[in-house]
Amino acid sequence: MTRPRSAAIARPLPAPLPHRLSLLFVASMIALFLTVANARAVDIQPFETPAGLSVWLVEDHTVPIIAVDFAFSGGSAQDPDGKEGLTNLLSATLDEGAGDLTSRAFQERMQDLAIKIGFDAGRDAFYGSLRTLTPNAEDAFEMLRLAVTEPRFDADAVERMRSQIVAGLRRQEKDPDAIAARTFARTVFPDHPYGRPANGTEETVSALTPADLKAQHQRLFAQSSLKIAVVGAIDAATLGPLLDRVFAALPAEPDLTPVAEITPRTEIEEAVTLDVPQTAIRIGLPGLKRDDPDFIPAYVMNHILGGGSFSSWLYDEVREKRGLAYSVGSYLVPYDHAGMLIAATGTRADRAGETLQIIGEQMGRMATQGPTEEELAKAKSFLTGSYALRFDTSGKIANQLLGIRMEKLGLDYIDKRNSLIEAVTLEDIKRVAKRLLGSASPTIVTVGPKQPS
Template sequence: MIRVVLATCFALIAMPAAAIDIKEVTSPGGIKAWLVQERSIPFAALEIRFKGGASLDPEGKRGAAYLMSGLLDEGAGDLDSTAFALATEELALKFGFDASADGFSISAQFLTENRDASVELLRKAINEPRFDQSAVDRVRGQVLSIIASDEEDPSDIVSRNFAALAHGDHPYGTKIEGTAESVAALTREDLIASHKDLLTRDRMFVGAVGDISEEDLGVILDTLLGSLPATGPEMPEDAPFLLKGGETVVPYNTPQSVARFGHVGIARSDPDFFAAFVMNQVLGSGGFGSRLMDEVREKRGLTYGVYSYIALREHVNLMMGQVSSSNETVAEAISVIRDEWSKMAENGVTEDELSKAKTFLTGAYPLRFDGNARIANILAAMQFDALPIDYIDNRNAQVEAVTLEDIQRVAKRMLKPENLHFVVVGQPVGLDASN
């Protein structure tokens, strides 16, 4: 029955963006967090993020952060894997641990009546992971299975090759899961070291939402995080972008080619970011209303899907996209994409396109706030990205403030069709595999 109650909590708690009142809380031990109180249902969610992530994997240890993330709920303190799983189920507690290229995240959702026991179990997972060899070997096997499966996935192959060609020896140049060789060589000591390096108080951001007071949150913060190392290792340098305009073909026996494309983009902190954001809504992220979908799919039938996006990273920012097309038509699809890149760079967008993009972006934004866990995630992400505490209140106004002149300016500055590089996996007709 308790699991049904928790599932109901997940489904019911949602808030309109305008109603979100964020408070900054500082624990007795000096740990800061952002809190949104919602006392109507006895349930709360925590999101904890640490900067660094898989980019902090030491040389030769690629995959350490990813493997470590899969082991924090595989036993902690005096509880082995089975006992930890049983305790989690009995408390109707939901955990999540995840490594990304730039961060490490911990998610937790728990009922108020089980809060103390839930916090204690989470404390053990964060501070006292066991890394039992049996669990390490089992989770390692799961990671190796993922790596082996990805080796035969054209979408993963194109992503892997684009990253390697674009970023070279930087951590961004390899998958966060590592390679079969690097993962097989990881030891328990490597995972302990990764845990120590990634979970540090100097790079930590916390969002909390639900039935919890400021005082109780302060106690929870010190309990969960107060004993973590104060500082972590040096962060990586900025990543290079080594690709110039053109195409690279990766031969692969498949009837349909997959192409990933991109060039240098724009930072989240750039004054022109919102203009670029709205511009891309028109160019490639607007589904069937976007120019790329209209020109590549609707008018020419060259693909089922094509999209572009602004890729924001800690150490490099890119303007990216992807398309799939038959081997016979992918060269034409690439040509059309370059043409649309050029048209947008030269002419910007129309008044009608701008109006529709603003309507969609401002209307869709409140839909993100559809549960305690998602709101907690947003709060932690805002801090991670150095956004102000009133960002939610002002975000739509910043979208509405974008003008045609703003987009024309940023499009000329940002979109460089001559710099677009396409990495194509397949047997494309009309593209030279030697490029």
């Protein structure tokens, strides 16, 4: 269970820490990656803070580390028209100075405390995280409070982060994969927030102001849409007041613009001419939202088709047998208001047509024939056996818990997830494959050199 990530923002390197703190930080991060090394049951404690915030906690005193993941409803789909990229810029500037601390002072303070605070803008939610040593919890949660409730949005810090985002957008103007992704979204979701560029354009981002950031911050950050997951060496009685200090002063309700339900457009072919050696390819069909009863069978089906990396049909047919691409795969995209199944690859421009044909054949094969019993058994074995790897660090567990909360899968999902996978039958696979792959022609977007007529 992963969540969408905004573009990484490079920051100037701070001055080196004192040697003792550097060693402590390194040792702590090593310990973080060793947490919960053996697969075991995750004991989730749901509770409410004194102020009424809902929290899922996994108490683990193996190492003195606390991992906090949280999210507010409303991501880049809440960007106003003409201000695309606003929520992404918000995620890049919240920790660029807060309260009485300038950007540099804030970053230096985090380094001194050996803590990490981060923010990301997804399509439907705004995410945040905190990683800290337990002895530094009081100070770390205070730093998080400042970033969440008192961001400064100083003009110089905003300009620095905006310039970095704009520079990245300019590089993407010559990147066939980035162009394909933007063109694809615009094509399948016309006149809809999902079709607009989440990171914005050079023009929209350049025009954003600190006042825009303050307004978006006030619209999105509210208690009623907040979900929190915490893993680490802390108990509920200690954690509750710390979380209240961070979040309880926020408004009760967000000011969100309703996002319409939408079915992705199909049977469209869009070719963008770009003078590059390879052609980027995106192929898409309507998929499923996460609460659809067929989602788990579709997840298993897609693993066999293109989600299983080295074991998938697409990898075998496109890369292994023909050497047409280095990377090829398919994936399900369950947004809050739409679902998609997307296949993607990049190949030599003169073999783009052949590659498209092979991907289409494999989709058709799945829709009409489906996998064998052996292929289904291998897929289920991998998906159930690898699930424990999502819980081998405190941070991963917090991320999984937050995803389960955001997708409303229930407190017992971790315990029953593998049994849901095991229950999938060949008949289920064939039914969902026909539903997703056999009902319409896909939308196809290519970006590369112009092909001969």
